[in-house]
Amino acid sequence: MSRYLENATASTEAVQRALGARLAGLRLGRNLTQAHLAREAGASVSSIKRLEAGENTSVNTLLRVLAVLGLDGRLLDSLPDPAVRPVERVRHGGRERRRARETQAPPKATDWAWGDDGDGDAGETGA
Template identity: 45%
Template sequence: MNITAQLTDDAILRELGARLAATRLAQNLTQAAVAEQAGVSKRTLERLESGEVATQLSGFLRVCRALGLAERLELLVPAPTPSPMAQLKLEGRRRQRASGKPTAARETGAWTWGKSK
């Protein structure tokens, strides 16, 4: 699910929590290990992953929405991507090179070494 300004605070928090949990699981880490590394209790991590949050974070989301920044929360915790092998199985080959954009018409003036305009 994409995070948009139309989602409720609870829906955004649940989606962010699910993404955190998916990222943790993709790295094969336990909640206890992540909580210890982050310096928070395991219960705090459980609440974050389930979308239960403190009032301050909900207030933060409201301010972001008021400032037109809600869509940018999508970048905060991006949706997990499949491994390269899984991508190959799902989508086949990926592009390896960009074709580039056509160059714009260049100035016709003569170029000389060391002179600036």
């Protein structure tokens, strides 16, 4: 797989690897060592290495690294603003949604299963 994601259905691990590769490329493009980036971000070098390798690290470390690279504002720009939902506001009479509602599972079509014949003699023939 290339450093960049090819489709939107990539696994979480693939997204982490692609994110790490992009961050490593940005760091190298700015001629920063992992040690320098770690020092500026207030993180450990091992955290930077894990982040760039696409391994689990904290969101805090990611945000600090993005801030050092000058990209911290762009993360929020990639998410839609939840306050801008004019259709939903009209549907709710101008009120804001305050909680989510569980969706109900569709009712089961039947309790019948293969092999159930109702007389307790499943599999026997009337010979």
